[in-house]
Amino acid sequence: MSTPAGVSAEIEELIEKNKKSRPIVAIIILFGGIFALLVSIALSISFGAADINLETVWTAVFHFNPDLTPHQIIREIRMPRVLGAAMVGSCFAVAGALMQGMTRNPLADSGLLGLNAGAAFMLALCFAFFPGLPFMYLIMYSFLGAGLGAGIVYGIGSMSRGGLTPMRLVLAGAAVSALLGALSEGIALYFRIGQDLAFWYAGGVSGTKWINLQVMSPWVIAAMIGAIIISRSITLLSLGDEVAIGLGQKTKTIKVFGMILVLVLAGSAVSVVGAVGFVGLIVPHLTRLLVGHDYRWIIPCSIVIGGLLVVLADLAARMINPPYETPIGALIALIGVPFFLYLARKGGREL
Amino acid sequence: MKETAFVSKDQNRAKTRNLVVIGILGLLIVIAFMISMNTGFIRLTPLEVIRTLFGYGTEKQQLILFEFRLPRIVISVLVGMGLAVSGCVLQGISRNALADPGILGINAGAGLAVMLYISFFPTTTTVPVFFLPVLAFSGAGITAIIIYSLAYKRNEGISPMRLILTGVAIAAGISSVMIVLTLRLSPENYQFLATWLAGSIWGSNWKFVLALLPWILVLIPFVFSKARVLNVFNLGDLTATGLGASIEKERRVLLAAAVGLAGASVSISGGIGFVGLIGPHLARQLVGSRHQYLIPAAALSGGLLVLIADTMGRWILQPSEIPAGIVVAVIGAPYFLYLLSRLKD
Numbered sequence: 128m129s130t131p132a133g134v135s136a137e138i139e140e141l142i143e144k145n146k147k148s149r150p151i152v153a154i155i156i157l158f159g160g161i162f163a164l165l166v167s168i169a170l171s172i173s174f175g176a177a178d179i180n181l182e183t184v185w186t187a188v189f190h191f192n193p194d195l196t197p198h199q200i201i202r203e204i205r206m207p208r209v210l211g212a213a214m215v216g217s218c219f220a221v222a223g224a225l226m227q228g229m230t231r232n233p234l235a236d237s238g239l240l241g242l243n244a245g246a247a248f249m250l251a252l253c254f255a256f257f258p259g260l261p262f263m264y265l266i267m268y269s270f271l272g273a274g275l276g277a278g279i280v281y282g283i284g285s286m287s288r289g290g291l292t293p294m295r296l297v298l299a300g301a302a303v304s305a306l307l308g309a310l311s312e313g314i315a316l317y318f319r320i321g322q323d324l325a326f327w328y329a330g331g332v333s334g335t336k337w338i339n340l341q342v343m344s345p346w347v348i349a350a351m352i353g354a355i356i357i358s359r360s361i362t363l364l365s366l367g368d369e370v371a372i373g374l375g376q377k378t379k380t381i382k383v384f385g386m387i388l389v390l391v392l393a394g395s396a397v398s399v400v401g402a403v404g405f406v407g408l409i410v411p412h413l414t415r416l417l418v419g420h421d422y423r424w425i426i427p428c429s430i431v432i433g434g435l436l437v438v439l440a441d442l443a444a445r446m447i448n449p450p451y452e453t454p455i456g457a458l459i460a461l462i463g464v465p466f467f468l469y470l471a472r473k474g475g476r477e478l
Numbered sequence: 479m480k481e482t483a484f485v486s487k488d489q490n491r492a493k494t495r496n497l498v499v500i501g502i503l504g505l506l507i508v509i510a511f512m513i514s515m516n517t518g519f520i521r522l523t524p525l526e527v528i529r530t531l532f533g534y535g536t537e538k539q540q541l542i543l544f545e546f547r548l549p550r551i552v553i554s555v556l557v558g559m560g561l562a563v564s565g566c567v568l569q570g571i572s573r574n575a576l577a578d579p580g581i582l583g584i585n586a587g588a589g590l591a592v593m594l595y596i597s598f599f600p601t602t603t604t605v606p607v608f609f610l611p612v613l614a615f616s617g618a619g620i621t622a623i624i625i626y627s628l629a630y631k632r633n634e635g636i637s638p639m640r641l642i643l644t645g646v647a648i649a650a651g652i653s654s655v656m657i658v659l660t661l662r663l664s665p666e667n668y669q670f671l672a673t674w675l676a677g678s679i680w681g682s683n684w685k686f687v688l689a690l691l692p693w694i695l696v697l698i699p700f701v702f703s704k705a706r707v708l709n710v711f712n713l714g715d716l717t718a719t720g721l722g723a724s725i726e727k728e729r730r731v732l733l734a735a736a737v738g739l740a741g742a743s744v745s746i747s748g749g750i751g752f753v754g755l756i757g758p759h760l761a762r763q764l765v766g767s768r769h770q771y772l773i774p775a776a777a778l779s780g781g782l783l784v785l786i787a788d789t790m791g792r793w794i795l796q797p798s799e800i801p802a803g804i805v806v807a808v809i810g811a812p813y814f815l816y817l818l819s820r821l822k823d
Contacts, residue, residue, distance in 0.1 A: 287820070301646045457658045
């Protein structure tokens with residue numbers, strides 16, 4: 128990406144002209160979002176069956192005292208859960224943003240395009256055949272599964288006569304999800320792991336433990352840094368392959384690299400919460416609306432907003448009908464479905 | 479697309495050919511019926527089956543055949559017929575090769591209605607069986623109306639792709655509501671509902687046959703009587719109007735019939751998808767696209783498909799069973815993908 132300074136300036140101009148970018152709004156969102164995220168994480172930790180006030184949350188985090196029960200609850204149960212929710216939200220959001228940018232497909236989302244179903248299928252296989260598999264290996268299988276789902280969907284999409292249109296990809300994704308879902312369901316019924324799996328499919332962050340976060344975070348952080356590094360090239364790709372090639376981008380390399388990042392992000396998120404859809408659809412669109420079309424801003428803002436969305440969804444899921452928890456996957460789908468309908472109604476025009 | 483029957487100069491020969499094809503499909507159902515009778519934990523030889531059918535079997539054989547296997551087989555065939563004809567009608571009226579009550583979310587709507595009922599009145603033994611199809615029909619109908627109105631755009635009407643996308647999204651929304659409901663259930667009720675949702679032929683009981691039968695017996699002949707109208711739809715809305723068909727009215731009536739068939743079938747069988755897709759397509763390959771032949775052929779191939787799927791589901795992982803819906807999805811989803819890859823926008 129060693130473009131001469133003159134060309135670089137030209138690119139900037141092109142981006143400015145074609146896709147308005149609003150860095151100031153982006154910075155406000157980044158800082159405001161991080162602040163909101165911290166506040167909602169604190170609220171979420173304090174809310175639950177055992178009432179804990181914000182002060183206790185503060186002391187539990189910064190002056191941990193293992194003899195106090197509330198501190199134990201916070202440390203062992205609530206913190207990993209909330210941090211897991213935030214991380215998973217960011218993963219799905221960035222995965223969605225990358226996919227939308229690379230393929231110029233406004234309907235791209237890891238759930239809609241079969242990645243989540245693939246990862247979930249792989250995990251069902253793991254649960255059935257290797258019940259005690261440590262999380263470290265589970266997450267790898269999850270990556271593989273996401274790759275499987277994506278491979279089938281894109282394979283079918285590109286074999287078809289009309290080429291890879293957004294609608295066609297979504298339909299292929301729906302069919303592949305149905306297929307993999309049916310297979311996982313069969314496995315679940317046969318091995319009687321149904322209700323465990325059901326909760327987990329629906330998106331449960333409740334089972335998140337420190338070990339999950341430990342295993343997951345290096346992958347996730349690396350992938351997010353990777354996403355930020357290639358964000359500039361993603362912006363160019365989002366202007367169209369011809370433009371990107373004309374400006375000296377190695378489109379193939381970037382796409383392969385981007386796809387690997389997407390698989391890692393979606394795979395690790397699914398391995399923790401199950402197949403939560405629509406986060407990767409909603410968040411990047413929202414972000415794009417706010418900060419413009421420059422992915423150097425979209426990706427960092429998506430990280431923040433995605434985390435915020437899932438933390439809030441998790442909080443709402445616990446508040447709606449205590450002591451029961453409503454699955455967050457279902458809650459997010461309730462926002463996501465109308466949004467998807469709106470996008471589909473616009474005709475799925477290319478970005 | 480082979481539309482041999484449609485363009486054939488020798489109408490009579492095509493007619494004989496199509497009737498032979500339909501006859502062969504019927505024969506295949508009989509054969510599958512015999513095989514299905516034999517499949518299961520306790521095996522019966524074909525001779526024993528025939529003897530028992532005519533009332534000369536032992537008491538145990540009678541019990542197995544008449545109380546367990548026969549109702550289940552009959553239901554499989556009926557459900558397959560209902561879904562396939564429903565799909566056939568949907569494909570006809572929307573001129574959309576990918577239309578299927580499962581993909582369009584109509585099955586999901588029916589399932590939600592049944593599920594709501596079961597979760598609020600959990601003792602399944604007291605559910606008045608005849609009420610289930612009505613319930614499913616209303617759920618399916620409401621969903622169909624929602625999907626139709628969401629996919630409708632004033633100036634462009636209904637585009638096939640948008641219709642399906644809307645259906646997919648609505649189905650996703652409904653299934654998320656269902657997930658919320660399943661978690662509230664006790665483990666016993668959950669296991670029951672999960673099996674039902676996965677499309678197992680659960681009502682292996684004559685009562686369910688009786689509940690489903692009227693819908694099939696009334697609606698399939700009704701649709702058949704509209705075969706000419708459906709043929710006209712194939713020519714496109716403008717031509718159809720030109721030929722004097724009152725498009726919108728006929729379309730709504732047929733849509734209601736399709737929803738009724740799908741809803742009634744789903745209320746008994748649970749979520750069996752893709753039958754409404756595969757049945758008609760298979761039939762079209764065999765007898766061409768004239769609905770006089772297409773509807774019976776689709777009904778028979780749908781029935782055959784679900785019967786085979788149910789039999790296979792019982793046989794693959796003996797002694798446990800795989801719901802027919804899963805078997806059908808494993809066959810159907812790749813077929814959908816194949817169709818999708820051939821379809822031009």
